[in-house]
Amino acid sequence: MPETILQTRALSVERGRQSIGLPDLTLHAGGTLALCGPSGSGKTSLLLALAGLVRPRAGEVIIDGQPLWRLPEAGRARLRGRAIGFVFADYRLIDSLSVMDNLQIARASAHLARDLDRATNLLERLGVAPLASIRADRLSQGQMQRVALARALMNRPALLLADEPTAALDEAAGDRLIDLLLDLGRDEGIATVIATHERRLLPRLDDTLFLALPAEAVA
Amino acid sequence: MIRLRFVLQGLLRRWGSTCLTIGVGALSIAGLCLIFWAQSAIPEAVKTRISETDMVVGPKSSGLDLALCCALQMTPAQGLLELERVQARLAMDDVRPFVRMQVPVAMGDSYRGHRIVWTTPDIAPFYGARLTDGRTWRQPLEIVAGSEAARSLKLKPGVRLTSSHGLAADGDAHDAAYTVTGILAPTGGVLDHLLLADLASIARVHDHGGEHDHTETAPHSRVNAVLVRFTSEIAQASLPVLISDSETLSAASPRLELAKLMALARPLIDGATIVSAIFGALAVMILGLSLMQGLNRRARDFMLLRFLGMSRRDLALLSIGESLLITHLALLGGCILAVAGQSVLAGMLASHGLTVSGAVPFREALTLYSAAVVLSVLSALGPTLRMSIARDDEELRA
Structure with missing residues (x-):
C-alpha cells in the first residue's frame, strides 16, 4: 500500500463570500488529483489551503502525517518548504537571479543546504541544464516553466501543487510540460494536485481522482 | 549566501x-x-600642551592672545616688555609665595616652520624635559631641538642651521648660523615642536647694522612673556587678575583662557x-x-x-x-x-x-x-x- 501523502477532513475554504466545501480526500505517493473548474471557482483558494497559506473555514489538512493547520506559522512554513512543491501559472521565477540560484533559493528558503547535484540532475532531466547560469528573465516562456518545475521539485517534496501550470503555454508545450510533470511525479513518488480549467488535460492524468469545482458545488 | x-x-x-x-x-x-x-x-x-604653564605674564594684551602665543606657541607674538619689570613684579610679596618657577620666552624667528624660542636653560626643568642626545646650550647661537622638531628636520648634535625671520617657512634668512648641541626627549607637550636657544642669541642673530626691521625680537633684556608655574592651584584664579591691574603688564591662565x-x-x-x-x-x-x-x-x-x-x-x-x-x-x-x-x-x-x-x-x-x-x-x-x-x-x- 503506497504511503498516504495528503488527507483532508471536512475541509471548506473561503472564496470571496462563498464557502467551498470539499469531500474528504486521500492522495497516495505517486497519485495525481485534478482540480478542475472555471476561473473563480476556488481552485487557487483550495491550493493555498493545502499549502498552509490561507486558513480554511473549517476542516483539517494532513500532509505526510502532520495536521497542517494545527502547526504554528513557522511550523507550517517549514513543512511547506520541505514537503510541498508549488508550480504557478506565471512561473514566478526571481528575474534578477540565475536559473541555478532560482533553484537554490528553494533550498535556502526551507533552511536546507545547497544541493548542486540535485539541481543539475533536475535541469538535465528537464532539458534546461545549459541555461543554469542564465538570468531567469532571459528565458523563453517554455524554459521558464521547466525551471519553475525544477524549483518545485528541488527539495524532494512529498506533495506537488500546480496552479494552472499550462495556462501561459501553447497546447503542444502544455502537453509536454504535463508529461514531464507526471513522469517526474511518478518517478519520485510525489503526490500531485493540478488545478486546471483545461478539460483536455484530464484524460492524461492516469490513476487520477477527478474532481471538478464549479462555483458552489463539488463534483 | x-x-x-x-x-x-x-x-x-x-x-x-x-x-x-x-x-x-x-x-x-x-x-x-x-x-x-x-x-x-x-x-x-x-591640555597636554599647556599643562605645565599656570600663568603667562606679558605686555598689555588679551589673555587669550597671551595663552595662544606664549603657552601654546600657535600665534605670533604681540609685543615686548622689560624682563626686569616682570621679574620685579613676580618678586613682590603678594605674588612671590605662589611662584614656584618662572622662565622668560622670546619668539620671532623660525627654521623651516619650527619656531625658535629664546629663553634660559630653566625651560627644560620647567617643562620636565630631559636631553636624550648631546648637551644644552652654553653660549649664544647654540640650539637645542625638541623631539618632534628634531625628527621632522632631521637634526642631531653638530648640525648647523640658519634661521629665518618670522614664523613662515619662507621668511628672510639671517646671516648667523646656529649649531645644534642637543636633542630633547619627547614630552608630549609644546616643547617637542620648538627649537630652543639662549636669550643672548637674539642680539647675535639680529645684528644687521639696523637694516632689518625686527619688531618681535629684542635684546635679551626684553622678552615676549614670562611663563610661571604656581606653588598652588588656588593662585590660578586670583594671580592673573592681580598682575593685570598693572598698567603695563597682562597676565593670563592658559587653562582658563582656553576653557573660555x-x-x-x-x-x-x-x-x-x-x-x-x-x-x-x-x-x-x-x-x-x-x-x-x-x-x-x-x-x-x-x-x-x-x-x-x-x-x-x-x-x-x-x-x-x-x-x-x-x-x-x-x-x-x-x-x-x-x-x-x-x-x-x-x-x-x-x-x-x-x-x-x-x-x-x-x-x-x-x-x-x-x-x-x-x-x-x-x-x-x-x-x-x-x-x-x-x-x-x-x-x-x-
Whole structure:
C-alpha cells in the first residue's frame, strides 16, 4: 500500500463570500488529483489551503502525517518548504537571479543546504541544464516553466501543487510540460494536485481522482 | 549566501535610493564621528600642551592672545616688555609665595616652520624635559631641538642651521648660523615642536647694522612673556587678575583662557551636532522609504519565498538584514569619510603646531554604532509590519 501523502477532513475554504466545501480526500505517493473548474471557482483558494497559506473555514489538512493547520506559522512554513512543491501559472521565477540560484533559493528558503547535484540532475532531466547560469528573465516562456518545475521539485517534496501550470503555454508545450510533470511525479513518488480549467488535460492524468469545482458545488 | 545575493539584487534594482541612503547616512556618521573626536582629542591635545604653564605674564594684551602665543606657541607674538619689570613684579610679596618657577620666552624667528624660542636653560626643568642626545646650550647661537622638531628636520648634535625671520617657512634668512648641541626627549607637550636657544642669541642673530626691521625680537633684556608655574592651584584664579591691574603688564591662565574659548565654540559644536543628527534622521527616513519601496517592487518575490518555505519571521529578518546591510555600508562609508576628515583637520592643526591624535572615544563610537543599528532595525519595522498583516492569497493574486 503506497504511503498516504495528503488527507483532508471536512475541509471548506473561503472564496470571496462563498464557502467551498470539499469531500474528504486521500492522495497516495505517486497519485495525481485534478482540480478542475472555471476561473473563480476556488481552485487557487483550495491550493493555498493545502499549502498552509490561507486558513480554511473549517476542516483539517494532513500532509505526510502532520495536521497542517494545527502547526504554528513557522511550523507550517517549514513543512511547506520541505514537503510541498508549488508550480504557478506565471512561473514566478526571481528575474534578477540565475536559473541555478532560482533553484537554490528553494533550498535556502526551507533552511536546507545547497544541493548542486540535485539541481543539475533536475535541469538535465528537464532539458534546461545549459541555461543554469542564465538570468531567469532571459528565458523563453517554455524554459521558464521547466525551471519553475525544477524549483518545485528541488527539495524532494512529498506533495506537488500546480496552479494552472499550462495556462501561459501553447497546447503542444502544455502537453509536454504535463508529461514531464507526471513522469517526474511518478518517478519520485510525489503526490500531485493540478488545478486546471483545461478539460483536455484530464484524460492524461492516469490513476487520477477527478474532481471538478464549479462555483458552489463539488463534483 | 543565496539570501545575501537576493538582498543585494534587490538593492541594485533600486540603486538610486540605496546610494542616497548610504551617502546621507555616511555623511551623518562622519560628521558625528568628527565632532566626537574633536570634542575629546582637541581639548586633550591643548591640555597636554599647556599643562605645565599656570600663568603667562606679558605686555598689555588679551589673555587669550597671551595663552595662544606664549603657552601654546600657535600665534605670533604681540609685543615686548622689560624682563626686569616682570621679574620685579613676580618678586613682590603678594605674588612671590605662589611662584614656584618662572622662565622668560622670546619668539620671532623660525627654521623651516619650527619656531625658535629664546629663553634660559630653566625651560627644560620647567617643562620636565630631559636631553636624550648631546648637551644644552652654553653660549649664544647654540640650539637645542625638541623631539618632534628634531625628527621632522632631521637634526642631531653638530648640525648647523640658519634661521629665518618670522614664523613662515619662507621668511628672510639671517646671516648667523646656529649649531645644534642637543636633542630633547619627547614630552608630549609644546616643547617637542620648538627649537630652543639662549636669550643672548637674539642680539647675535639680529645684528644687521639696523637694516632689518625686527619688531618681535629684542635684546635679551626684553622678552615676549614670562611663563610661571604656581606653588598652588588656588593662585590660578586670583594671580592673573592681580598682575593685570598693572598698567603695563597682562597676565593670563592658559587653562582658563582656553576653557573660555571652548565655551565660545560650544554653540558651533552644538550646531554641527544638530546638522549631523538631522542628516542621520534623514538617512533613517530614506532608509525606511527605500525598504518599503523594495517591498513594493519585490512583493511577488517575497510571496514566492513564502511558498518556498519562509515564515513571516524569516521575511522580516530578510528585511531587517537588508536594512542592516545598508546601515553597515553607510557606517563603513562614514568611517572612511571620518578618517579622511580627521586627517585633514589634524594636518590643519599640526600646521599651527598642535599635534592632535587618538580615535573617536570608544563609548561614543559604541553609542553611535548601537544607535545606527537600532534605527536601522526600526526603519525595517514598516515593511515588517506590512508583511505580517498581508494576506498571502491577496499577495498571490496581486
